[in-house]
Amino acid sequence: GQNIDQPTEMTATEGAIVQINCTYQTSGFNGLFWYQQHAGEAPTFLSYNVLDGLEEKGRFSSFLSRSKGYSYLLLKELQMKDSASYLCAGMDSNYQLIWGAGTKLIIKP
Amino acid sequence: IAGITQAPTSQILAAGRRMTLRCTQDMRHNAMYWYRQDLGLGLRLIHYSNTAGTTGKGEVPDGYSVSRANTDDFPLTLASAVPSQTSVYFCASSDPAANSNEQFFGPGTRLTVL
Numbered sequence: 001g002q003n004i005d006q007p008t009e010m011t012a013t014e015g016a017i018v019q020i021n022c023t024y025q026t027s028g029f030n031g032l033f034w035y036q037q038h039a040g041e042a043p044t045f046l047s048y049n050v051l052d053g054l055e056e057k058g059r060f061s062s063f064l065s066r067s068k069g070y071s072y073l074l075l076k077e078l079q080m081k082d083s084a085s086y087l088c089a090g091m092d093s094n095y096q097l098i099w100g101a102g103t104k105l106i107i108k109p
Numbered sequence: 110i111a112g113i114t115q116a117p118t119s120q121i122l123a124a125g126r127r128m129t130l131r132c133t134q135d136m137r138h139n140a141m142y143w144y145r146q147d148l149g150l151g152l153r154l155i156h157y158s159n160t161a162g163t164t165g166k167g168e169v170p171d172g173y174s175v176s177r178a179n180t181d182d183f184p185l186t187l188a189s190a191v192p193s194q195t196s197v198y199f200c201a202s203s204d205p206a207a208n209s210n211e212q213f214f215g216p217g218t219r220l221t222v223l
Contacts, residue, residue: 004151030210031210033210033211041216041217042199042214042215042216042217043152043199043214044214045209045211045212045213048209048210048211087151087152089151089152091210095205095210096154096157096167097152097154097212098151099144099151099152099153100151101149101150101151102151
Protein backbone atom coordinates (compact mmCIF):
# COMPACT_ATOMS: atom_id res chain seq x y z
CA GLY A 1 0.00 0.00 0.00
CA GLN A 2 0.93 3.65 -0.18
CA ASN A 3 1.55 5.57 3.01
CA ILE A 4 3.04 8.81 4.27
CA ASP A 5 3.91 9.17 7.97
CA GLN A 6 4.78 12.39 9.75
CA PRO A 7 4.35 13.60 13.33
CA THR A 8 0.99 15.10 14.22
CA GLU A 9 2.31 18.11 16.11
CA MET A 10 5.58 19.78 17.05
CA THR A 11 6.44 22.77 19.20
CA ALA A 12 9.46 25.02 18.79
CA THR A 13 10.74 28.37 20.00
CA GLU A 14 10.99 31.54 17.94
CA GLY A 15 14.51 31.89 16.52
CA ALA A 16 15.30 28.19 16.89
CA ILE A 17 15.63 25.37 14.33
CA VAL A 18 13.11 22.58 13.84
CA GLN A 19 13.23 19.42 11.74
CA ILE A 20 10.01 17.75 10.57
CA ASN A 21 10.46 14.15 9.48
CA CYS A 22 8.50 12.19 6.92
CA THR A 23 8.67 8.56 5.85
CA TYR A 24 6.98 7.39 2.70
CA GLN A 25 5.91 4.30 0.83
CA THR A 26 4.62 4.84 -2.68
CA SER A 27 4.03 2.65 -5.72
CA GLY A 28 6.90 3.94 -7.77
CA PHE A 29 8.47 7.28 -6.92
CA ASN A 30 8.56 10.56 -8.78
CA GLY A 31 9.54 12.93 -6.05
CA LEU A 32 8.78 14.19 -2.55
CA PHE A 33 6.99 17.46 -1.87
CA TRP A 34 6.60 19.71 1.13
CA TYR A 35 3.75 22.20 1.37
CA GLN A 36 2.87 24.76 4.01
CA GLN A 37 -0.73 25.31 5.04
CA HIS A 38 -1.86 28.08 7.38
CA ALA A 39 -5.13 27.50 9.19
CA GLY A 40 -8.11 28.12 6.92
CA GLU A 41 -5.96 28.58 3.84
CA ALA A 42 -4.82 26.55 0.85
CA PRO A 43 -1.56 24.58 0.81
CA THR A 44 1.36 26.42 -0.77
CA PHE A 45 4.42 24.77 -2.30
CA LEU A 46 7.70 24.79 -0.37
CA SER A 47 9.99 22.22 -1.95
CA TYR A 48 10.40 19.30 -4.31
CA ASN A 49 13.11 16.64 -4.04
CA VAL A 50 13.58 13.90 -6.60
CA LEU A 51 17.27 13.14 -6.05
CA ASP A 52 19.01 12.28 -2.78
CA GLY A 53 20.44 15.13 -0.82
CA LEU A 54 19.69 18.52 0.62
CA GLU A 55 17.92 21.35 -1.20
CA GLU A 56 18.27 24.74 0.46
CA LYS A 57 15.91 27.63 -0.14
CA GLY A 58 16.42 30.52 2.25
CA ARG A 59 15.42 29.56 5.79
CA PHE A 60 13.90 26.29 4.59
CA SER A 61 15.77 23.17 3.50
CA SER A 62 14.49 19.75 2.46
CA PHE A 63 16.35 16.46 2.47
CA LEU A 64 15.63 13.19 0.69
CA SER A 65 16.97 9.66 1.06
CA ARG A 66 15.32 7.40 -1.49
CA SER A 67 16.95 4.24 -0.14
CA LYS A 68 15.45 4.90 3.30
CA GLY A 69 12.10 6.29 2.10
CA TYR A 70 12.78 9.31 4.25
CA SER A 71 12.64 13.06 4.00
CA TYR A 72 12.84 15.99 6.35
CA LEU A 73 12.02 19.67 6.23
CA LEU A 74 14.37 21.92 8.19
CA LEU A 75 13.22 25.35 9.23
CA LYS A 76 15.82 27.78 10.57
CA GLU A 77 15.49 31.08 12.44
CA LEU A 78 11.88 30.33 13.22
CA GLN A 79 9.42 33.18 13.05
CA MET A 80 5.91 33.35 14.49
CA LYS A 81 4.52 33.36 10.96
CA ASP A 82 5.97 29.86 10.48
CA SER A 83 3.20 28.53 12.72
CA ALA A 84 1.30 26.35 10.26
CA SER A 85 0.80 22.77 9.17
CA TYR A 86 3.49 21.22 7.01
CA LEU A 87 2.32 18.58 4.56
CA CYS A 88 4.58 15.87 3.16
CA ALA A 89 3.50 14.23 -0.12
CA GLY A 90 5.06 11.55 -2.29
CA MET A 91 4.44 11.36 -6.03
CA ASP A 92 3.76 7.83 -7.25
CA SER A 93 4.37 6.17 -10.59
CA ASN A 94 1.14 7.68 -11.97
CA TYR A 95 2.30 11.17 -10.99
CA GLN A 96 -0.41 11.34 -8.32
CA LEU A 97 0.40 12.83 -4.91
CA ILE A 98 -0.04 10.73 -1.79
CA TRP A 99 -0.40 13.06 1.18
CA GLY A 100 0.48 12.76 4.83
CA ALA A 101 -1.95 14.10 7.42
CA GLY A 102 0.34 17.06 8.10
CA THR A 103 2.44 18.23 11.03
CA LYS A 104 1.06 21.15 12.99
CA LEU A 105 4.00 23.36 14.03
CA ILE A 106 3.44 25.61 17.02
CA ILE A 107 5.96 28.42 17.53
CA LYS A 108 6.30 29.87 21.01
CA PRO A 109 7.89 33.25 21.76
CA ILE B 110 -8.26 36.07 -12.53
CA ALA B 111 -4.85 35.14 -11.17
CA GLY B 112 -4.19 31.49 -10.45
CA ILE B 113 -7.10 29.30 -9.40
CA THR B 114 -10.48 30.42 -8.17
CA GLN B 115 -13.17 28.34 -6.51
CA ALA B 116 -16.81 29.04 -5.84
CA PRO B 117 -18.60 29.13 -3.54
CA THR B 118 -16.29 29.91 -0.60
CA SER B 119 -18.62 28.03 1.70
CA GLN B 120 -21.99 26.34 1.50
CA ILE B 121 -24.47 24.65 3.79
CA LEU B 122 -26.47 22.02 1.95
CA ALA B 123 -29.36 19.76 2.86
CA ALA B 124 -28.76 16.05 2.41
CA GLY B 125 -30.05 14.75 -0.90
CA ARG B 126 -29.51 18.02 -2.76
CA ARG B 127 -27.34 18.32 -5.84
CA MET B 128 -24.37 20.69 -5.69
CA THR B 129 -21.67 21.79 -8.12
CA LEU B 130 -18.40 23.24 -6.90
CA ARG B 131 -16.72 25.43 -9.47
CA CYS B 132 -13.02 25.69 -10.24
CA THR B 133 -11.34 27.89 -12.83
CA GLN B 134 -7.65 28.43 -13.56
CA ASP B 135 -5.97 30.90 -15.88
CA MET B 136 -2.50 29.35 -16.00
CA ARG B 137 -3.27 27.10 -19.00
CA HIS B 138 -2.30 24.07 -16.94
CA ASN B 139 -3.24 20.76 -18.52
CA ALA B 140 -3.69 18.82 -15.29
CA MET B 141 -6.35 19.57 -12.68
CA TYR B 142 -7.37 17.86 -9.45
CA TRP B 143 -10.07 17.80 -6.82
CA TYR B 144 -9.15 16.94 -3.22
CA ARG B 145 -11.05 16.79 0.01
CA GLN B 146 -9.39 17.59 3.32
CA ASP B 147 -10.76 16.25 6.61
CA LEU B 148 -9.38 16.75 10.09
CA GLY B 149 -6.66 14.26 10.93
CA LEU B 150 -6.43 12.96 7.39
CA GLY B 151 -4.23 13.91 4.49
CA LEU B 152 -5.60 15.44 1.34
CA ARG B 153 -7.44 12.74 -0.58
CA LEU B 154 -7.79 12.80 -4.34
CA ILE B 155 -11.38 12.61 -5.60
CA HIS B 156 -10.98 12.99 -9.36
CA TYR B 157 -8.36 14.32 -11.70
CA SER B 158 -7.96 15.35 -15.31
CA ASN B 159 -4.69 15.15 -17.21
CA THR B 160 -5.97 17.23 -20.10
CA ALA B 161 -9.18 18.73 -21.44
CA GLY B 162 -11.65 16.02 -22.45
CA THR B 163 -10.27 13.36 -20.09
CA THR B 164 -10.96 12.56 -16.44
CA GLY B 165 -9.93 9.86 -13.99
CA LYS B 166 -10.93 8.54 -10.59
CA GLY B 167 -8.82 9.17 -7.54
CA GLU B 168 -8.81 7.55 -4.12
CA VAL B 169 -12.35 8.57 -3.05
CA PRO B 170 -14.51 9.10 -6.17
CA ASP B 171 -17.84 7.65 -4.98
CA GLY B 172 -20.67 10.18 -4.89
CA TYR B 173 -18.77 12.70 -7.03
CA SER B 174 -18.48 13.39 -10.74
CA VAL B 175 -16.40 15.79 -12.79
CA SER B 176 -16.19 17.11 -16.33
CA ARG B 177 -13.42 18.86 -18.26
CA ALA B 178 -14.93 20.54 -21.29
CA ASN B 179 -12.03 22.98 -21.65
CA THR B 180 -8.59 23.70 -20.18
CA ASP B 181 -9.72 26.31 -17.67
CA ASP B 182 -12.73 24.79 -15.90
CA PHE B 183 -13.07 21.66 -13.79
CA PRO B 184 -16.39 21.50 -11.91
CA LEU B 185 -17.09 18.90 -9.23
CA THR B 186 -20.68 17.69 -8.78
CA LEU B 187 -22.25 15.96 -5.82
CA ALA B 188 -25.35 14.30 -7.30
CA SER B 189 -27.08 13.67 -3.98
CA ALA B 190 -25.16 15.06 -1.01
CA VAL B 191 -24.71 13.05 2.18
CA PRO B 192 -23.39 14.23 5.60
CA SER B 193 -20.12 12.30 5.12
CA GLN B 194 -19.32 14.67 2.26
CA THR B 195 -18.96 17.51 4.76
CA SER B 196 -15.38 18.61 4.15
CA VAL B 197 -13.12 21.28 2.74
CA TYR B 198 -12.68 20.84 -1.00
CA PHE B 199 -9.58 22.05 -2.82
CA CYS B 200 -9.08 22.30 -6.54
CA ALA B 201 -5.51 22.25 -7.85
CA SER B 202 -3.71 22.41 -11.17
CA SER B 203 -0.26 21.61 -12.48
CA ASP B 204 1.79 21.77 -15.62
CA PRO B 205 3.10 18.22 -16.16
CA ALA B 206 5.81 19.58 -18.46
CA ALA B 207 7.31 21.63 -15.64
CA ASN B 208 10.32 20.11 -13.87
CA SER B 209 8.94 20.70 -10.40
CA ASN B 210 5.52 18.99 -10.87
CA GLU B 211 4.23 21.60 -8.43
CA GLN B 212 0.48 21.68 -7.83
CA PHE B 213 -1.15 25.08 -7.33
CA PHE B 214 -4.20 25.17 -5.07
CA GLY B 215 -7.35 27.21 -5.08
CA PRO B 216 -8.61 28.82 -1.84
CA GLY B 217 -11.00 25.95 -1.08
CA THR B 218 -14.73 25.47 -0.57
CA ARG B 219 -16.00 24.62 2.88
CA LEU B 220 -19.06 22.39 2.46
CA THR B 221 -21.42 21.33 5.22
CA VAL B 222 -24.10 18.73 4.48
CA LEU B 223 -26.87 18.51 7.04
